[in-house]
Amino acid sequence: MTQGRKRYDRQFKVSAAKAVLSGEMTVKDLSEELGIKDSTPRRWACEYEEMGDDAFPGNGSPKINKDHEIAKPKKKVEGLERENEMLKNFRAFSSQDHARGAGSSKSIGARSAPSRRHAGR
Template structure:
């Protein structure tokens, strides 16, 4: 069974019911047919990212985590590259003497 997906407008409307109209999460959950945990996560993302939350086909949090992982991988590769260049430089200095 495929997972339910909700668009940005739906998520924002659900979050605004909770935050602005102060409806309980349990009530919004049963009315919209969304698990309460999803609603809590949407509220957290909205509070952190505001109107720019829920970009594309994923959450802002997952997008940020993906970006961090990508940058960490690139950083690791660059550090390895730098170490290799340092070793090569030492080798060249020795061989030229």
């Protein structure tokens, strides 16, 4: 005889997610108490953190609403914008080092001795 999946109602999932997010219980302790995998309460906490009271609509199944579908790409864009800003800052910083001649022995050698092509002129 096979046993079906356990189903938890919305209020139960919200309570579990709040307990994890507040630090009241660890994911490991909660999963052991419920007899479920660690990934389940971790997923509930993530969904609740991202979607708030819109998480677990209906019978508790995760259904993504349109606001959440927009929020995820916005988060990604914000992360990429931060990354681009860091890269711009790094590029500006490294070009300042280059302008000061840090590690550029080629330019020093070119100034100290004229090349053969220009020596005869």
